[in-house]
Amino acid sequence: MIAFFVFLSLITGCIVLKSPMLGLFFLAVFCILCFRKLKNRSHVLWFLLIAAIPPIFLNPSELGGSVATIDEFIIVDYKHYRDETHYIVSSGSGTFELFTEESDMEEVGLRCTGPFDVAEIKRQRNFLKQDEASRYAVNNILGRIYLEELEEERCEGGDKDFQMWLAHFRNTxxxxxxxxxxxxxxxxxxxxxxxxxxxxxxxxxxxxxxxxxxxxxxxxxxxxxxxxxxxxxxxxxxxxxxxxxxxxxxxxxxxxxxxxxxxxxxxxxxxxxxxxxxxxxxxxxxxxxxxxxxxxxxxxxxxxxxxHAGFQLSYITTYFILLSRTFIHGNSPLTQLIQITLISEVATFLIILIQFNEISIxxxxxxxxxxxxxxxxxxxxxxxxxxxxxxxxxxxxxxxxxxxxxxxxxxxxxxxxxxxxxxxIKNLNAPIYIVVAVLSYMMAADICRLNFFKVFLKGAVFITLIFTANITDRDDFTFTMIDVGQGDAFLIEDHQSDITVLIDTGGQFTFGGRESLLAERTVLPYLKERGIDDIDLLVLSHMDIDHVGEVEDILEAKNVRNLLVNSKDPKFVEWSQSHIEGKYNGNILASKDIKTLEAGHILMENLTLDDGLEGADSNDSSIVLKVSLGDYDFLMTGDVTEAVERKLLESGEDLTADVLKLAHHGSATSSSNGFIEEVSPAHVLVSAGADNRYGHPHEEVIDRVSHTNILSTAEAGMVQLNIRDETMCIISRLDPFLNQCTKKELITQLP
Structure with a gap:
């Protein structure tokens, strides 16, 4: 029993580290349970001291970066991924993953001398729960090494130890x-x-x-x-x-x-x-x-x-079943199977919600x-x-x-x-998770008593609570600039009408000849943590890969009802044949046929030039939208150049906006002085990769908008703009100095 309470103490401390309110609830429950079972206050105090260990000593988000290079390594095993196999290598510093471009796998036991650079562990730049440092920490991996090939003159076979022989046997x-x-x-x-x-x-x-x-x-x-x-x-x-x-x-x-x-x-x-x-x-x-x-x-x-989610699910299920065995024992095999299956499901409700942001019906x-x-x-x-x-x-x-x-x-x-x-299911607040925990315990108790009617009633309460919380938000709108590196992806949520609009998807990146699944690390997990399964409108500003590279992943994973494209884009025909023909069953809207769009309370005015420019490339074919979210106007400009900006100025359209998305990631080919003056933004958005090779945003462009509030993913990571009535609150992932709330009347007074 003492070991059980020590374990509960440490787990409670870990919960406090991740969610203080939820952790304090479990700490109170733990203290009551401990005192009732042990009848000793001093024991409770000792266990409270143990619970303080994780918040003091554990912080996985700060791990990583301790090893920059290693002098040598030995291949000790293979790591199997969805589409390929890599190496597990060991050095005096610890264990690493090794990625190479070679298709033929080398033998376990191969020893290579370096030095070899260990890839920098990237900090999480978006509002997501998972990050590289945490993933490495829970899997006991210190980092990754990327090589084009294992050079023969630097590697030689060596004696295999017991673990290496096991790996060899397994591969045989x-x-x-x-x-x-x-x-x-x-x-x-x-x-x-x-x-x-x-x-x-x-x-x-x-x-x-x-x-x-x-x-x-x-x-x-x-x-x-x-x-x-x-x-x-x-x-x-x-x-x-x-x-x-x-x-x-x-x-x-x-x-x-x-x-x-x-x-x-x-x-x-x-x-x-x-x-x-x-x-x-x-x-x-x-x-x-x-x-x-x-x-x-x-x-x-x-x-x-x-x-680790697997650790949590394994032990919560095992503990629930063990604590229920007195009630289960003696029932028929079929009844026991039903009880164990139901208890295993309800025991994991809270962990599934927190770790995976989903619920199964x-x-x-x-x-x-x-x-x-x-x-x-x-x-x-x-x-x-x-x-x-x-x-x-x-x-x-x-x-x-x-x-x-x-x-x-x-x-x-x-x-x-x-x-x-x-x-x-989106990330819920701690009080909702507390109610889920209480309901899970009560449902498990009813399953033990074979009172399935009460299980059904509590299950109905649980489902109602979760889905109500998922569609409830204190703000009217949320506009998010997702950090997808050197690319664009903007998410607009209308919380009043439960409407979602996504503008561009970000691009694809490669290591050698392999594509990196960017959407699976940024856009898709963020949509999941926002509780979004359906996208009412996906706008593809133009067909450059840094804007539409992840379309197929988005269309496959989410229900996209409408797709807005510019069919006059010179890359459109080839792109549509390879990406959406025969694969997408929703509505395809051509921008040339659309002047205004309403999606719930989101109003969009299409300012894209009908006649365009002579010989315009994909950048200058970008869809230009003026998006109105309540009292705030956003001007989304894709990658248009100064030539298109001049045409927009000549069109006589109202270009004024509170927030301007700088075209082409802040490139000097866009965002002319005249255009900036006409738009007169209070805030500008720059979606550019940190330390990108293009130097975006260019210094001269930043000088032109220096009088505005500049929000750049290159510096601030993901940026959220939450709008409620006349107030807009800015929250950035990496730069807390940008976090502020302003009112519409104050914004209009800015020069």
Missing amino acids: YMQKVLEYTEYDYKYDLLTLTVGNKSYIESEFFEALQRLGIYHLFVISGTHVAFITAVLYFILRKMRLTSGSVKLLLIASLLIFYMMNIYSPSVFRAVFMAIMLILASFFRKKPYLTVISLSALLQMSLNPYIVF SGIIMNLIFVPFFSLVIFPMVIIFQLLLLLPYIPAVDHLYHFVFSWSKEVIYFLADMIKHRYS
């Missing part, structure tokens, strides 16, 4: 599986045996995530529990003693872990299983203490593992369907396949495996596309 096993059959089920088997997800199509993983059964297709506690149960059944049939069976189970689990030695999820699951088996040797069976000790050991090896039902199916069909087939590798090839068995896995995928795809299973 993987090759044997790949060579066994021509059917694609071999990739699924690798995912389910050694956690290699690099061969699995991203669409299939997205389908698994939508159904809420992703945990069944990655190595987790579910797999370990099944392996343990099957081995226990087989060994008992061999009439071995109970003690011998348990020792053989421990040995088998250790072998399984060695095949996945660098997987934190496998370590958690295997270690928990081994500790529970060891606990069974004792008469009192101190399961709670054993699980707490396993968590404390992992935290001692890597304190930042506590921020079908996860419980899907798990009730697929957990038995995987347990009774898929997992046994995976185990049997290991024996098949030792036997001669049997065509009939190969076809059977192909049929079962193919049919399973078809069913998963069908169910995933049938309805909308998951909804994005």
Whole structure:
């Protein structure tokens, strides 16, 4: 019990670090629980001191940058990503990821001498919860090294240690599986045996995530529990003693872990299983203490593992089930399955909301369907396949495996596309999370008592609360300049009408020949953390890649109802043929046919020149919009040059605006003095990459707008402008000195 309270103390301290109000709530609950169980005030004080440790010593956002170069490294393993495989390398400083341009993988044990530069860990420039430093910290990685190739004269083979031999054995096993059959089920088997997800199509993983059964297709506690149960059944049939069976189970689990030695999820699951088996040797069976000790050991090896979603989900689920076992024990197997599935779901509500900003409306039902199916069909087939590798090839068995896995995928795809299973939920305030925590506990208690009517009522309250909070906002509008590096992406939210407009998507960046999934690190996670699944209007100002490079990812991930483009853009025909024809089913609006647009309370006036310029390039074909958000006007200028600005001045249109987006990222080819004077902005926006190679924004342009409030992503990162009635509040990610609130009447008095 003491170990359990020590663990709770540390977890409570971590919650205080991340969310003080939520942490104080759990601290109060913890103190009450501790005093009721231990009946000793001094113990409570000691545990409070322990809870103070994480806020004092842990801050993952400040990690990184401690190692700039390393003199040598040894390849110790491989890291498998969605589309490619890289190296895990070790040096005297620690563990790193190594990325190269070579397609052929080098042997584990290769030693290379440097020096080698370690890429700088970038700070989070957007209002997002995750950052590189935190990701590295929870995975015990110090950084990344990027090389074009491993030069032969600087590298030589070396002796392999035990872990390297394990990595070599695992990769030999993987090759044997790949060579066994021509059917694609071999990739699924690798995912389910050694956690290699690099061969699995991203669409299939997205389908698994939508159904809420992703945990069944990655190595987790579910797999370990099944392996343990099957081995226990087989060994008992061999009439071995109970003690011998348990020792053989421990040995088998250790072998399984060695095949996945660098997987934190496998370590958690295997270690928990081994500790529970060891606990069974004792008469009192101190399961709670054993699980707490396993968590404390992992935290001692890597304190930042506590921020890992997998760690949180594993232990919250395990604790809830352990604490409920008295109520579950004695029920029928079917009832127990339903209870455990429901308890596992409600136990993770809070973590899913905080870590993933989503809620599932079908996860419980899907798990009730697929957990038995995987347990009774898929997992046994995976185990049997290991024996098949030792036997001669049997065509009939190969076809059977192909049929079962193919049919399973078809069913998963069908169910995933049938309805909308998951909804994005914005970052909620602490009081809402507190209510969610209380409801989760009450629902779990009702499940234990088999009072499903009360579970249904509380579930309805939970759903109503979450969706109401998701569409409620204190502001009328939020205008966000997303930091996408050297590119443009602007998000406009009308909170009164629940309308969303996105202007441009940012671009693509490459390392060598590989594209970096920029949208997955900036625009898409930000949309999710804002609770946005539907985009009512996506405006593509022009067809340069730094403005439209992530269109396909946005269209695939979100429901985009309308797309506004300039069909006269010289790049439009080629772009549309390769990016949207046959892929996009929404409405395509041509700017030449649109003069004004209303989206909820968002008013847009299209100022794009109908006749344009003779021989205009894509930049000068940019859509120019005057966007009115309540009392505030924004002029969005794309990448137009001074030539188009002169045409706009000659058009006689009202160009005055409170906020001007400087054209072409603040380039000297735009933003002439005459244009700036006519617009007369109080604020200017500059979307440019930090330390970009073009020198944007150019100094002469900044001089022209020096009398305004300059908001640049290159300096301030993401910038939010929140509008409520006549007040506009500015919040920047990196420069707190820019944060201010002003009123419309004060702005109009500026020169």
